[in-house]
Amino acid sequence: SYGLMPRSTAGLEAAGEWPAFRALLPDLADKTVLDLGCGYGWHCRYAMEQKAKRVTGIDLSKKMLEKAKELTQDQNIQYECVAIEDITFSEATFDVVISSLALHYVSDFQQVCEHVYHCLVPSGTFVFSVEHPVFTAMASQDWFYDEQKNRMHWPIDHYFSEGLRKTRFLNEDVIKYHRTVETYLSNLLDAGFTINRLCEPKPSASVLKNYPDMGHELRRPIFLLLSVSK
């Protein structure tokens, strides 16, 4: 089912948060880039379009990596089948580490921060997006509806109960990990990072004009993006 989503078939331009994510990226020209949870490799190929020197994409899904390889011609993009938690790259291997909507599937974010800090060059940048803590707090991850199926508001509960959430996504059971905004920031700061920017993307005026239903996306944050530097 994921393969049929607009972002899977049409790539980055079909991902609502992409303009905000792109705006957080440093200049990628001549940079070595690591993509944590690269999926079909859209961000890896984007990095090469921006004249990156070399890109490594890692993902746990063999199926996604197969598709990524099919879609990729460039010899300077390497895909590796490894869990984000298990990366063991040497010190100062990458100029830029990115991750798009993957880290809320990882149980130990502190460890990820430490690994990323380790494998970044000094002053290197880590840019990532996750589902927003406001979105992940309740496992239902859905609006609260009235009897006429109108979306009344977004419900929050269990905000400070961090950890596992069993949710449904595209008719599949999915395990996610809820963390507070404080935990995201503190884990990054504790690893040694400096915070460059925090972003809660919302639909642009043109998106709202073309897709009126996107107006609901102004009612609660769904994604959290961070840019931090070593």
Next chain:
Amino acid sequence: SYGLMPRSTAGLEAAGEWPAFRALLPDLADKTVLDLGCGYGWHCRYAMEQKAKRVTGIDLSKKMLEKAKELTQDQNIQYECVAIEDITFSEATFDVVISSLALHYVSDFQQVCEHVYHCLVPSGTFVFSVEHPVFTAMASQDWFYDEQKNRMHWPIDHYFSEGLRKTRFLNEDVIKYHRTVETYLSNLLDAGFTINRLCEPKPSASVLKNYPDMGHELRRPIFLLLSVSK
């Protein structure tokens, strides 16, 4: 009514977020301190207990400042009746600027950040608390209840509609300003600050034991605390 709240009569120890706030403060010994929205002056007197050199407390409420002066013996604490938006202190006047639950009453937070940055010494610290954006998004600022008056969840709506909220507090109309987490962080970063720490305080185990009703405070964040440096 505010004067009858525990935090007004018993001071800082009766304020749930105080342990988290105190933990963010730098060493105040021999420091010059500014308190934005000082109210009854509890934080000003705390700073002097910590051996601050000199403390300035500002507030718009003459009534609160009168009470603050009554409660204060120390000649090194000065109170001034001025709006937070209107401070015009000279460059590098203060080592530390603090503000407790006042800045969500200020319409232009960017301007506050610039003023505070200006009047801080290099490496000076700004520590403040505000009502959390999750709390201020909806003007109702209340739980969503079922028909038996059980607290079902905390509702969020209008998150990206920043600005004025007319709310009720202690039976009075109160004007507040809702801002997103992104805006709080971006305004600080744009003013030139470095983020030291972001905190979403929650009740401690001992508070939860003594006041079981505080368990609801684990369900959604109510305060946002930040420590930033020039």
